[in-house]
Amino acid sequence: MYDLILDSSDKELLVAVAKDETIVDKIEYEAWQKQSELMVQELDNLFKRNNINKLDISSILLTIGPGSYTGIRIALTIAKVIAYSLNIKIYPFSSLQILQFEKKPSICLINARSCRSYIGVYDGNNTILKDQVMKNEDVLEYIKNHKEYVICGDCGYLNLEGYKNDKCLNMLALKSFIKPTDSFHVKPIYLKD
Amino acid sequence: MNKTLTLIANNEQQTIDLAIQVSKYCYPGLVICLTGDLGAGKTTFVKGLAKGLDIKEKVLSPTFNILKCYFNKTLNLYHIDAYRLEDTNKDIGLEEYIDGDGVCAIEWPQYIEEYIPSHILTIELLSLPNNSRQITFTTNIEKLFIMFDNLTIRKDDD
Numbered sequence: 001m002y003d004l005i006l007d008s009s010d011k012e013l014l015v016a017v018a019k020d021e022t023i024v025d026k027i028e029y030e031a032w033q034k035q036s037e038l039m040v041q042e043l044d045n046l047f048k049r050n051n052i053n054k055l056d057i058s059s060i061l062l063t064i065g066p067g068s069y070t071g072i073r074i075a076l077t078i079a080k081v082i083a084y085s086l087n088i089k090i091y092p093f094s095s096l097q098i099l100q101f102e103k104k105p106s107i108c109l110i111n112a113r114s115c116r117s118y119i120g121v122y123d124g125n126n127t128i129l130k131d132q133v134m135k136n137e138d139v140l141e142y143i144k145n146h147k148e149y150v151i152c153g154d155c156g157y158l159n160l161e162g163y164k165n166d167k168c169l170n171m172l173a174l175k176s177f178i179k180p181t182d183s184f185h186v187k188p189i190y191l192k193d
Numbered sequence: 194m195n196k197t198l199t200l201i202a203n204n205e206q207q208t209i210d211l212a213i214q215v216s217k218y219c220y221p222g223l224v225i226c227l228t229g230d231l232g233a234g235k236t237t238f239v240k241g242l243a244k245g246l247d248i249k250e251k252v253l254s255p256t257f258n259i260l261k262c263y264f265n266k267t268l269n270l271y272h273i274d275a276y277r278l279e280d281t282n283k284d285i286g287l288e289e290y291i292d293g294d295g296v297c298a299i300e301w302p303q304y305i306e307e308y309i310p311s312h313i314l315t316i317e318l319l320s321l322p323n324n325s326r327q328i329t330f331t332t333n334i335e336k337l338f339i340m341f342d343n344l345t346i347r348k349d350d351d
Contacts (some may be wrong), residue, residue: 032294033262069286113288114308192284 001058003175004043004082005130005168008035009067009095010110011154015042016168017052018061021175024167025050035074043078052101059088059180061171063095065189066118066131067110070100072188080183089180091171094189096120098170099152101163107143109162117158118191121149125177133191198341199329201321208234208318208326209345212241215314215330218340219246219265219268219296224310226302229318234326235300238316239272242298246270254300269295275304283308 002024005016013035027042047054051145062079065072072095083090096118100106105123112118117139121129134142136158143151143160155162202208210291215225219242236254243252244321248263248270255261263270271290279301287308291297302309312334319327330341 033264068289069284070289114291114310190284 002052002056003059003061003172004079004161005061005163006039006079007063007064007095007098007167008071008075010071011068013038014044014167015039017046017050017057018168018172021172023172024052026168028167033070039074039078041064053191054082055086057082057086057088059091059092061091061175062186063167064092064145064186066112066133067095072190076186076188080186083183083186088134090183090186091175091178091180092186093178094120094131095172096153097122097127097174098167099162099165100124100170101140101150101152101165102142102173103168105146105149106120106152106163107146107149109139109151109155109158111154112156112192113158121146125174131189141188145185194335195331195333196338196341197329197331198221199327200344200346202326202328205234205237207326207346208237209241211344212238212326214344215316215340216242216245216296217339218337221268221296223296223334224291224313225296225298226309226313226315227298227300227318228254228290228302228315230320231310233318233320235318236253238318238328239270239298239300242296243270246296259285261286262290269293271295271297272300273297273305276301277286279304298309335338 003018007014011030013031017024027046031038038051049084060079060083079090085176095185096108099108100122108120110118113132116133117136119139120131121135151160151162223321229235240252246267251264255272261272283305291308314332315331321327
């Protein structure tokens with residue numbers, strides 16, 4: 001049985017399959033504003049080239065935000081349809097937590113636009129600062145005051161070099177801490193409301 | 194500091210031509226707010242911008258769509274009509290286009306005030322008799338000041 005991994009919460013498109021906590025295959029690339037056209041196609045490619053029967057998917061690992069308003073809803077919609085039709089559970093992940101560097105406390109960042117960031121600070125499964133929207137000037141101040149933390153994510157918008165970790169591996173490593181949910185009860189997290 | 198320029202376009206073609214001139218100064222992240230009554234020519238102006246950016250798709254008012262995206266090699270154009278967002282939930286991710294990788298033209302910006310950045314180009318269109326338009330450009334973006342020295346009404350046979 002396989003785990004299906006889906007993420008389109010920011011600029012990237014990620015689809016992957018894992019078996020026994022190990023990645024079997026993945027497709028991951030930048031596809032800003034193109035995820036809705038590409039994700040289903042890439043899923044099909046992934047299944048075909050690995051000879052995976054869709055009925056053998058036993059759970060879905062999904063990022064539910066924060067991040068791009070439309071992006072979050074693309075993977076979420078696809079995950080819900082698959083989970084409902086196969087009657088399987090979804091493991092909902094913070095799109096910030098899965099950016100972390102697994103060996104050190106990490107400041108995880110996603111551009112929230114309008115001079116703001118989505119920020120969450122994690123040390124493995126421990127939340128040091130819960131996901132929130134923060135002004136970029138306050139983010140920079142927070143970073144200055146926590147020099148021992150690793151900055152993670154695509155931080156070019158802050159003129160910072162962020163550590164880019166393997167999101168799939170993080171999701172697999174954190175899976176045991178996440179409560180699986182049925183397809184009707186997974187909701188996008190959009191912190192600006 | 195603000196810079197302002199008012200020009201009179203005598204017909205639709207001259208409005209479009211002005212927009213084509215403006216399009217040459219557009220860059221990723223520029224926000225153009227278009228104000229004026231229904232029928233003043235806001236969408237016509239965006240048509241000119243699209244033409245100047247070499248976008249082949251037909252530009253129609255996104256009154257019902259709220260947002261239309263024109264993906265394009267030169268520069269992406271995002272066209273927002275916020276008219277129907279008055280007194281509704283505005284949290285639909287517009288900031289990804291306003292603070293994005295293209296130029297964003299916004300009609301009825303007063304209905305999404307909280308998303309409008311501090312530095313913008315404002316274009317106010319006013320209907321005059323004989324189908325002509327008074328077009329007022331205002332900006333506080335310094336790198337656009339040069340545009341204000343160069344914008345002119347070109348006669349139709351130029």
